[in-house]
Amino acid sequence: MxxxxxxxxxxxxxxxxxxxxxxxxxxxxxxxxxxxxxxxxxxxxxxxxxxxxxxxxxxxxxxxxxxxxxxxxxxxxxxxxxxxxxxxxxxxxxxxxxxxxxxxxxxxxxxxxxxxxxxxxxxxxxxxxxNSGIVGTISGLPSTISLSNPEQQPIFTVTYKNTSSAAITGYAGNSSGLNLLATSSTSVATVAVVSDSNTCGTVNAPVIIKGGHSCTIQGQVTPVSAGSVTISGLFTYNNGSDTANPSQPTTVVSDSGTCFSAEATLPFQNPTLRYADNILQFTYSNGCATAQTLGEVTFGSTGTSSSPTILGNPYNAAYDDCSSQSIAAHGHCTVLVSVIPQNDGTLTVTATASSVSASSTTTVNEPSYNHSITMVNQCPFPVWYGVGAPGDPTSSPSPSAYMLDAQVSTEAPTTKTITVTASGDAYSGIIIPRTGCTLNSSSFTCATGDCVSGTNGQCTNTGFEPFTRIEEVFPTSSTQGNYDITLQMGATVPVEYKGLGPSTNDYTLGAAAAFVCSGAGAPIPIPFEDPPYSADITLGACSWTYTVPNTPAGSSPVYYFVTNDSGALSSCSSCNSPSVCGLAYETTPEAGTIVLACGELLGYWSLNQLGNSPASDFTTVPSAYNPYTLFEFTKDLTVANGFQSGYPTGANAYDLYSCTPQDPALQTCYPSTDGSLCCGAQNWNAAGSYGSYLTAQDSDYAGGAPNPDWTETTALPITPYASILWLKLACPTAYSYPFDDPSSSFNCDNSDAAMTQAVAMDFEIVFCPGGIYGALSTTP
Incomplete structure (x- = not known):
């Protein structure tokens, strides 16, 4: 180094x-x-x-x-x-x-x-x-600490991130086991490590930090007297030859009058592009020894980038743990806000509650409009993007070229940009989020989204599923067609995908206007303001929280995609929390034999994906967890088996689960061309257990009569509708089955709200938008 x-x-x-x-x-x-x-x-x-x-x-x-x-x-x-x-x-x-x-x-x-x-x-x-190595940062340390009225003893976090692609071994503190945390003047303030908070190891128990990953250690400051002081951390690595020494100044004051401090823990990304959905996170910390009630969090903006779209209350209600809440002693809360710049220039967004504020500042730039795709990682783990088809524009491919480092609190997230060139007059491709990737002497392999990439990280196929699939279509070299996120074949990393154009004010489009340049997969969707505006008319918010079915009883482990940490199991009885019992590929990369295993949660299988694998892949899976047995994939769609008449000979239950057309049946129901034998046609607009969300569904859907074998059959262990509903609940704007276009297909062609300036549209893909990653393992 x-x-x-x-x-x-x-x-x-x-x-x-x-x-x-x-x-x-x-x-x-x-x-x-x-x-x-x-x-x-x-x-x-x-x-x-x-x-x-x-x-x-x-x-x-x-x-x-x-x-x-x-x-x-x-x-x-x-x-x-x-x-x-x-x-x-x-x-x-x-x-x-x-x-x-x-x-x-x-x-x-x-x-x-x-x-x-x-x-x-x-x-x-x-x-x-x-050369890259360990980088340390400090977050959660207030710029001022109150000695009295009230006394604050704030808790802060030191994060050490491995910025290289290779694993690094090290430990917090020095070789004598001291100075894990330090203060420049003990007469002004003392500092102590918070019990059980150190994931960075000690000299006697060092840790291995994989490339792009990080570890943390928390400290608590006790003020002694008024004055300035610097708090620092220490991480020693490479056999003691290198250290990371993050430090941050603070000031002890006699009387601050508040227990709270605030900071932007998920600030603007760089570059910040006009019309991008920037989901910021602000954290409020209670530095006092008693619980305190925080007021409502409000948001404002200043700068030359005027009139940004700021989606705070009520749109962010699901992600506001702060407003009017009691914050525990030495506890903290977080709140997300969506900020979509409408103009270029400087922009500062400020969160304020109980007279305590924090801000994030950036410079907004115009998109290049040359079919560039900027990828942003807000996950607590690294993500390697992959280009599945038809060509990879990444220059000088290498594992590090594809890696986006894990998000670190208070730091701008890592970004990468590629420019797609259409081959001839059209382009249709996919982006693959890959996690848990490692490089050995002969190959670069990933725990999810592996795409057989040799040693340079470049995909040679469209990836082994399940993974969250990101799709785009350019009809010509100068225009944009559709873009979407699909969970049909399973899910891993949460994703938001947005065209960098403005939302439209062309209300003659009706419900379809809500899908113009909006964010597929957005946790805080743009409201559709078709006069008269109704708060109920909006795209559904993606929580990216999955509640898998358990029909038939005991079948829920089949939906969990896990690491194979245990070897093949005969049942889930020996798998204890926090490990998860589910289905895993026997070996990495993901291909071939699938086993029942106990491990870390990587994502979720769909029945579509499970049935797409041959039955021979499940020969070692116990029958109680074998999807072919549980869901009767090979059952014929005949009257004798309890189905409607009219399906062609050879059509089976998996064709119904997956909406695989079997001429003349199982075609799309939007509109129906084969009556009650069509596939799908759930009206997501209808009120019910799912809820009512705006879609652009065809008024002729299924001729008013969707296929009862899809929605309510008792001839199968679970209805095809119920087998995908949990995916739709997790993300209403992502495909849950092949004919889900009216609720999940987006388009963005123009750089102006009047939709008159067609451009070669740019896009932004955000992994774990707003830091949301569901229940996934942070160390895949």
Whole structure:
């Protein structure tokens, strides 16, 4: 590993010695006064600005902040923007820097009150390249800690991420077992490791961190006296030759008046593109020893990127654990908000509750409109994208070229961009999210989505299912057709897929307008405002939480896709929590023999996928868990077996489960061309146990009479409808069966709301949008 140090240059236009300017009515200070601490390998460096209203000023002051930055590796936690402070009160802005290359990075903060704009000195950083290794970051540490009224003892988290593709062995602390966490001045504050929080190991019990993965350790700060202090962590690796030394300054104050602190734990991604769905997460922490009630969380925005679509309350209700809730002592809560920029420029979004705020700032850029696809990973585990067909535009394919690192709290998520070139006049392809990937001497294999990629990570087939399938169609080289997410053949990583165009105001399209440039798989969907607006008329929100069927009784393990940690089992009785009993491929990569096993949850099988595998793949699976036995895949669709008449000879139950056309039966019901022998036709708009969600269904669906063998048959252990309903409940805007187009097919052709400017549309794919990953293992 190359040695590396980053040279820092701080240009101060005012009082260099104290980095303090007393300008009435608002003054500022910088901690550390000399600027960013030296950023050695593995270190995140940060500074804190404090803005204070002069105690002699007669009235409150409303502050606004803005930033000019040349590079995206700054993370800003802004507690001052749009804040109204009384005389003597203060607020803080924390700017963190994680260098990734040799580009010079500069940032300048300005603050405004009344008609005054105060530009602060420009901070600049230059670095030299280094090989990847362990990078440490600190989150959850407030910029100020109250000594009294009330006393805060906040809990923070140190995350160490392996930024390389190879596994690294190491441990928290030094070789003497000390300094897992440290404070620069024990007279100002002490720090202790929170019991049972260390997943980063010790010198006597080191850990292995796989490429793209991370470990965490939590600490608790106890204030002693007022003053400035720096909290730091230490991770030692490569047999003691390398260390990661993250640090973050904070200030102990005598009286803060609040128990709460807040930060943007899932900030804007970089690049941030116009019309992309940015799901931000804000975390509120209670630093006090007693439970406290937090007020309602509201959201606002400032910047030159005006009028963004901000979907907070009530649209984010399922993801708001904070508003008007009691937060346990030393506990925390999180809230998600969807932000879709409508214009280019700077953008700051601020969350505020109980007068405590946190912000995330970015610069919004125009999409390139050349069929580029930007992939973003907000999962707590790395994801390797794969291009299944027809061609892979990734330059210089290698395992690291496809890897998107795991999301780390307070850091911008990892992104990758590819540009698809149509072959001739059309393109139809798929993107595969791969997890649990490793490289050995002869091959690059993955626990999910393996696509036989040799050693360079490039797919040579369309992938072994189950996985969450991402599909797109370009009818011509200059236009966009349809895009979608499908769970027909099973599911793994949650995904949102969105065209980077505006939602339409062409209400003549009716319900179909809701599917124009919206996010397939979105946890917080864009409301469809067809006048008169009704809150009930909206696309369904994807929770990505699955409740698998248990019909017939005891069959639920068949739906769980797990790692084979146990070897083939004869029953689930020996599989204990937190492990999951389910079906696994006997070996990795995923192909061939399937066994009943106890392991980590990787995803979910669908009956469509299970029946698509030959019966010979299940010969070692006990009959109580064999899908061919349980669901009677080979049962003929005859009157003698309890089905309608009219199916062609040879049609069987699996054809009905999977909607595999058997001419003239089992065709689509939208509209029906074969009457009651069509397949599917569940009206997702109808109220009932599923609920009512907007779709673009054909008014002629099934001629009003869907196939009763699909919806209500008693001739099978489970109806085909019930066998897919759990998939639709988890994500209403993803395909659950082949003819689910009216509720799951999206299109985006134009860069303007009037739909007059057709472009070669760009897209964004977000893995685990908003950090949502369901019950999946975080270490696949």
């Amino acid at each position: 190359n040695a590396c140090r980053f040279a820092l240059n701080l240009v101060l236009f005012l009082f260099l010695g104290n980095a303090y300017a007393a300008v009435d009515p608002v003054s500022w200070s910088l901690n550390p006064a000399s600027g960013f601490p030296a950023a050695i390998p593995g270190q995140s460096s940060s500074v804190t600005y404090t803005l204070t209203v002069n105690p002699k000023f007669p009235g409150p002051v409303t502050l606004h902040t803005q930033f000019i930055k040349s590079y995206h590796d700054f993370t800003i936690t802004d507690g001052c923007n749009n804040q109204t402070l009384n005389k003597g009160a203060s607020c803080t802005v924390v700017i963190a820097f994680v260098p990734t290359d040799t580009t010079m990075a500069t940032i300048q903060m300005s603050y405004q009150y009344n008609d005054n704009v105060i530009p602060l000195p420009t901070l600049s950083v230059s670095g030299t390249a280094q």
